[in-house]
Amino acid sequence: MRQTLFDLSGKTALVTGSSRGLGYVMARELARSGARIVLNGVDPTRLASAQAQLKAEGIEAETLAFDVTQEASVVAAFAELDKKGIAINILINNAGIQMRKPLLDFALDDWNKVIATNLTSAFIMGREAARRMVARGFGKIINIGSLASELARPTTAPYASAKGGIKMLTRAMAVEWAQNGVQVNGIGPGYMLTDMNQALMSDAHFNNWLMSRVPAKRWGQPEELAGTAVFLASSASDYINGQMIYVDGGMLAAM
Numbered sequence: 001m002r003q004t005l006f007d008l009s010g011k012t013a014l015v016t017g018s019s020r021g022l023g024y025v026m027a028r029e030l031a032r033s034g035a036r037i038v039l040n041g042v043d044p045t046r047l048a049s050a051q052a053q054l055k056a057e058g059i060e061a062e063t064l065a066f067d068v069t070q071e072a073s074v075v076a077a078f079a080e081l082d083k084k085g086i087a088i089n090i091l092i093n094n095a096g097i098q099m100r101k102p103l104l105d106f107a108l109d110d111w112n113k114v115i116a117t118n119l120t121s122a123f124i125m126g127r128e129a130a131r132r133m134v135a136r137g138f139g140k141i142i143n144i145g146s147l148a149s150e151l152a153r154p155t156t157a158p159y160a161s162a163k164g165g166i167k168m169l170t171r172a173m174a175v176e177w178a179q180n181g182v183q184v185n186g187i188g189p190g191y192m193l194t195d196m197n198q199a200l201m202s203d204a205h206f207n208n209w210l211m212s213r214v215p216a217k218r219w220g221q222p223e224e225l226a227g228t229a230v231f232l233a234s235s236a237s238d239y240i241n242g243q244m245i246y247v248d249g250g251m252l253a254a255m
């Protein structure tokens with residue numbers, strides 16, 4: 001049978017922060033499109049339950065619990081994959097955290113943690129993955145940005161700084177590695193219904209603001225990111241390098 005442009009058979013994808021939320025849904029869709037998947041998160045119990053959930057759907061997933069901010073752990077994780085003969089062709093740098101506080105009250109440790117988790121981790125993971133992808137002449141890296149790659153809201157300064165950084169890291173990686181067959185692009189989700197936004201979902205004032213601001217007049221469902229992830233992981237996007245695609249219900253298009 002003819003393979004479709006979006007077929008990921010024969011590819012292996014590692015999605016960071018895929019024990020839940022957007023990462024889980026993207027990993028599941030890559031698997032449904034034919035890829036072998038490796039799940040990651042910090043909490044091994046949550047990771048095991050994500051693996052079991054997928055198994056119930058007939059999807060076998062490898063799991064690797066490690067902290068993406070720790071260089072030694074990242075290096076060890078890739079060494080373990082090498083030892084098992086698992087070559088990562090697709091990497092989604094998705095792990096992230098949010099910390100909301102007025103900038104005047106931000107402690108340096110908290111600032112550093114948000115930057116390390118949302119930005120520096122993508123450098124460490126991307127470098128380790130790309131060292132192997134460049135040698136093989138093929139790879140797809142997808143960095144997860146945010147509306148905050150473009151816009152700031154009060155109380156989210158380190159997050160916005162990190163996500164703005166993701167947009168430029170995506171371009172920086174793309175221009176270095178495109179010649180080696182490695183495409184690097186990003187996805188900027190709008191406001192999606194995940195654990196990260198629990199505080200906002202139950203905040204009536206925020207909900208009113210969001211409904212007035214987002215043209216689609218609703219929150220995004222995590223599943224609505226999955227197609228863009230498959231597209232950027234597939235051969236359909238082979239000549240796309242260094243772009244951010246925003247999946248935001250039109251928010252960035254609106255005044």
Ligand code: NDP
Pocket residue numbers: 016017018019020021022023040041042043044046066067068069094095096097117118144145146147188189190191192193194195196197
């Ligand atoms: P969740 O809070 O639902 O899930 C976060 C995931 O990241 C979990 O799997 C968590 O693992 C993992 N994680 C956190 N820190 C680390 C770490 N140091 N090392 C490894 N894994 C880690 O987040 P979302 O699914 O909402 O967000 C996913 C990405 O999408 C983030 O980068 C976020 O910034 C971005 N995003 C989300 C939006 C939204 O509206 N939800 C909007 C725009 C961007 P564990 O379970 O072990 O804690």
